[in-house]
Amino acid sequence: MTKTGVDEAMTALREIFPETPLQLNEHLSRRYGADIWLKREDLSPVRSYKIRGAFNFFRKTMTTGAQGRTFVCASAGNHAQGFAFVCRHFQVPGVVFMPVTTPQQKIDKTRIFGGEFITIRLVGDIFDQCYAAANAHVAEIGGVMVPPFDHPDIIEGQATVASEILGQLPEGVSPDLVVLPVGGGGLASGITGYLSDVVPQDDFVLVEPLGAPSLKRSLEAGAPVQLPKVDNFVDGAAVARIGELNFEALKRFHPDQVLLAPENAICVTITEMLNIEGFVLEPAGALSITALDMLSLERLKGKTVVAVVSGGNFDFERLPDVKERAMRYAGLKKYFILRLAQRPGALRDFLNLLGPEDDIARFEYLKKSARNFGSILIGIETRNPQNFKGLLERFEAEDIGYQDITDNEILANLII
Structure with a gap:
C-alpha cells in the first residue's frame, strides 16, 4: 500500500x-x-466503512480481466451491504452468502443495496459454514471471492x-x-x-x-x-x-x-x-x-x-x-434471588426496605411449593449505584437471605 x-x-x-x-x-x-x-x-x-474496501477491490479487479465473472462474498453484516452496493454501481452480478440465522433486517438491506444485480443465498447456521459454501461456489463457477478484510486492495480502500x-x-x-x-x-x-x-x-x-x-x-x-x-x-x-x-x-x-x-x-x-x-x-x-x-x-x-x-x-x-446490559454495567440495575418467609405481610415488609429511588423491574416466585420460605427472583433499578449499598445493608439488618446474581453469567442467561 x-x-x-x-x-x-x-x-x-x-x-x-x-x-x-x-x-x-x-x-x-x-x-x-x-x-x-x-x-x-x-x-x-x-x-x-466497508463500502470503501469493496469498491477499491472491484475497481482494481475489473481492470485485470474480471469482466463477465460473478463476484462472491460471505457476510452477515456490513461487508455484505458494501459488496451489494458496489455490485449495483458497477452493474456486475454478485452472490452474497449469509448464514440462515442472519436477521431479516440485514437480508432486506443487502437486497435493497444490490437490487437486481445480487443473489442472496442462506447457508449454514454459523459463518464458517457460510464461508465454506461461498468458497465452494467460487470454485464451481470460476467466480471472484471478495474478502472482508484480508486483501491488499481491501486494506488500501479502508485507508x-x-x-x-x-x-x-x-x-x-x-x-x-x-x-x-x-x-x-x-x-x-x-x-x-x-x-x-x-x-x-x-x-x-x-x-x-x-x-x-x-x-x-x-x-x-x-x-x-x-x-x-x-x-x-x-x-x-x-x-x-x-x-x-x-x-x-x-x-x-x-x-x-x-x-x-x-x-x-x-x-x-x-x-x-x-x-x-x-x-x-x-x-x-x-x-x-x-x-x-x-x-x-x-x-x-x-x-x-x-x-x-x-x-x-x-x-x-x-x-x-x-x-439492560448498559444499566447492569453502570450499576443501576441488579438481580437478586431472595429468601422470604411465607407469611402474611412478608412481601409488604420487604417493599418497605426499598429506597425512594428504587424500582422493581422484575418479580417472580421461583419455588411456589415451599412451606416456610419462598425463593424470589427480583430485578431492581435505581437512579444512583450507591443506593444499592444502603439497600443491601437493610437486607442484612432484617436478616433477609439474598444472592446477587447480576454478574453471574450462567444464572443470568438461564433465569434473566
Whole structure:
C-alpha cells in the first residue's frame, strides 16, 4: 500500500459518495478536556466503512480481466451491504452468502443495496459454514471471492478514511491520538499504515471487544492465533482470527496498545450517544468511543483525538437487550434471588426496605411449593449505584437471605 495508491482510491470513491464528516464532538470534548473528533463512517451510504474496501477491490479487479465473472462474498453484516452496493454501481452480478440465522433486517438491506444485480443465498447456521459454501461456489463457477478484510486492495480502500481525516482537520492540526476499532484488522491496517509518518506508533490506540481479542492474543503470541470461541454480541468485530496481511501490518504494535472493551460497557456508549447526541451506533461502531473511558484523563487532556466510528447498522430489536446490559454495567440495575418467609405481610415488609429511588423491574416466585420460605427472583433499578449499598445493608439488618446474581453469567442467561 502506498499513499499515492490510497489517494487515487479516495478520488475514485467520489464516484459513489462524498467524504464522510469528521466532527468535533462537544459532549465528549467537555467530558475529557480534549478535542475529540469523530470520523463518522456510520454516515456512508451503507452506514459503515466497508463500502470503501469493496469498491477499491472491484475497481482494481475489473481492470485485470474480471469482466463477465460473478463476484462472491460471505457476510452477515456490513461487508455484505458494501459488496451489494458496489455490485449495483458497477452493474456486475454478485452472490452474497449469509448464514440462515442472519436477521431479516440485514437480508432486506443487502437486497435493497444490490437490487437486481445480487443473489442472496442462506447457508449454514454459523459463518464458517457460510464461508465454506461461498468458497465452494467460487470454485464451481470460476467466480471472484471478495474478502472482508484480508486483501491488499481491501486494506488500501479502508485507508482512504485516513486520507480524508488529514484533509478535514483544521490547518496546522494533526492527531495526537488516533483510536481505532479492530475486527479482522483491515481498517486498522490501512489507517495506521497511511498515518505512520504523521502519528507516532505509541499514539495509536486499538480497541477490540473483550469477547473477541484476536489481535491482542496474536500480538502476545507473536503470530496470528485462532480463538477457540468468541462472543458474537459485537457482531461487526467478533472475529476469531485476525487476517494474515492485517497481522503483518499491525504486529509492530505492543499488546498493551490494544484495549479490550467489555460488551456491556459498549452498551453504555450506544445508549448514551443515542440519548444525548442522537447517534445510532452498532456495537462495533461504539468501540472507539468506549475506549475513551478506558484511557486516563491525563493521556487525553488537551489532546487532539480522532476516534473512528466504524458503523451504524443497528437492529432496534436489540435495543431492550442493549439497555439492560448498559444499566447492569453502570450499576443501576441488579438481580437478586431472595429468601422470604411465607407469611402474611412478608412481601409488604420487604417493599418497605426499598429506597425512594428504587424500582422493581422484575418479580417472580421461583419455588411456589415451599412451606416456610419462598425463593424470589427480583430485578431492581435505581437512579444512583450507591443506593444499592444502603439497600443491601437493610437486607442484612432484617436478616433477609439474598444472592446477587447480576454478574453471574450462567444464572443470568438461564433465569434473566
